[in-house]
Amino acid sequence: MATPTKGLVSRRQAVGAAILSPLLPAGAQAATPAPPLVMTRDALLAGLRATLDQDGILTGDAIGKRYLTRKQDDKPLAVLRPRNAAEVSAIMKLCSTARQPVVPQGGMTGLVGGGVAHRNELVISSERMNVIDGVNTADRTMTVGAGVTLKDAQDRAATLGFMVPLDFGIRKIATIGGMVSTNAGGEEVVRYGMTRESVLGLEVVLADGTIVTSLNQLIKNNAGYDLKHLFIGTEGTLGLVTRAVLRLRRRQDGAATALVAIDKPDGVPELLRHLEEELGGALTKFEIMWADYDAFVRKYCPDLKSPLGPGHTYYLVTDAVGNDAEFERERLKKVLARAKKSGVIVNAAIAKDEAERRSFWALREEAGAKFSEMGPFFGYDVSLSLADMPAFGARIKREITAALPAAQVLILGHVGDGNMHLVVAPGTPAEEAHHKCNEIIYGAIRELHGSVSAEHGIGTEKKDYLAWSRSPEEIVLMRTLKQTLDPLGILNPGKVL
Ligand SMILES: Cc1cc2nc3c(=O)[nH]c(=O)nc-3n(C[C@H](O)[C@H](O)[C@H](O)COP(=O)(O)OP(=O)(O)OC[C@H]3O[C@@H](n4cnc5c(N)ncnc54)[C@H](O)[C@@H]3O)c2cc1C
Secondary structure (H helix, E strand, O other): OOOOOOOOOOHHHHHOOOOEOOOOOOOOOOOOOOOOEOOOHHHHHHHHHHHOOHHHEEOHHHOOHHHOOOOOOOOOOEEEOOOOHHHHHHHHHHHHHHOOOEEEEOOOOOOOOOOOOOOOOEEEEOOOOOOEEEEEOOOOEEEEEOOOEHHHHHHHHHHOOEEOOOOOOOOOOOEHHHHHHHOOOOOOHHHHOOHHHHEEEEEEEOOOOOEEEEOOOOOOOOOOOOHHHHOOOOOOOOOEEEEEEEEOEEOOOEEEEEEEEEOOOOHHHHHHHHHHHHOOOOEEEEEEEEHHHHHHHHHHOOOOOOOOOOOOOEEEEEEEEEOOHHHHHHHHHHHHHHHHHOOOOOEEEEOOOHHHHHHHHHHHHOHHHHHHHHOOOEEEEEEOOHHHHHHHHHHHHHHHHHHOOOOEEEEEEOHHHOEEEEEEEOOOOHHHHHHHHHHHHHHHHHHOOOEOOOOOOOOOOOHHHHHHOOOHHHHHHHHHHHHHHOOOOOEOOOOOO
16 A cells, blocks of 8 residues: 555645635534645645555546435545555545545445535545455354445355344445444344444544554443444444444344234234234334335335235234244234234234245335335434324324325334334425425424434434434534544534534
8 A cells, every 4th residue: 555645745835835715515514614725636636546546536427326316416526445444544644634524435325415425525435345354153243344235244144154133125235334324223123223233343444544443342341431332323424434343143044924904003012012022032023014105005016915905004014033934933823813813903914935925025125116106205214102103193194285285195114113214205396395394294203202313314314303303412412522533524524413
């Protein structure tokens, strides 16, 4: 690797160099406004070129779609593709000197704009930090580069009889670094918790280029502050994740899946309690689809077949996972028969084999590709008490259709952990409608003491509503952390705070 400063004006030379305007994007709020640039942009790019190999820096037309969002009409200054923490460190030392804002990117599947980089910003992509360092079978850990996809990590663990206890539909693109930085959730949270619960250690590069190697492999380690939590769920605003140690679980292949229909308003929490009590820890997924979502699937996804009839208030897909699929199937059948007898559920179908299991899950996972059939739509990811969910869903539908009579509202979610996703197609020119929907949904969440972000983070999309879920004191402490770790405000500026 070339020396980090080669090709750069030194700090002393830089004092006399042209002072350019700060590179923060319009509207961005860093903890502290970045001081003026003390290095010309050409000098900075020359320094970066000298630091990275030829494929390590992309500019102009070489910056492809994967680094941009669909709506974006400008491109970042450059995309940097370091291979390890040392290269990220060299980049950050240069960027600190130059007061240059950077935006970390993983697979760019984030849904709140956290990875969006504009004209004057540099992208630091983790795509070449995609090596799995190894699996420690004794301690059941796996050390991975930040750019390893969830699917690759899952597959590697599976070959050794283990599993990464995290899963969601976009597994082939989402990266471990992105998941750590957003504290991603998904479908197995009801059993294993969010990403935070599966991260034992991290390697992180700070804004000034310091590498903090904290690749802890131990489950118990209370020696001082558990620093990894500064970087889990902080969306790249406090440091760049370069490697992670994941906690693995023993792989269990015996999965049974049921599709369940419920009409009773409080049937969902009742069924959850019932399954938790009777499945002895095997309950692994518990996902809900409201009636309108089911109707949407029947209309727009004719290839997806549901064995249950239309018109029920809620549909649930649930998995019980253990060592023996037949055992789990039989047990699920008995438990659901009892739930039907006691009136908690109306009907249930148990998947007879793996193909049918996949077809049940497709009803929940694959309709997203068709949402645009309703026209422009907005996605929401909120959480609240399970007890409040039925009334919340009904209230949101009522208030949105009162405000926007042509609107369609679909509701689904990881209901086992209080997480609801709402898809709202306003049926009217978008911008004003978006604000209206935000106020209705986040307003209700605020009243119910829920969270405006269950699992996707804040990014730029939800910044205006952070204070609706966090107290002033919490936000001041967040700003203090940001100021301490990134005093120049160059790490993902304008995101979260
Ligand atoms: C179809 C679909 C389904 C989804 N389902 C779920 C779901 O069930 N549960 C869920 O939680 N999310 C879900 N998501 C959202 C998204 O996949 C997650 O937020 C995921 O964790 C993002 O990973 P990524 O690699 O794409 O990160 P990116 O989108 O690239 O980045 C996300 C954020 O993390 C930061 N970041 C990325 N890499 C690093 C790094 N190495 N160091 C520091 N900061 C970094 C970025 O700056 C940004 O703020 C879904 C998205 C889609 C499109």
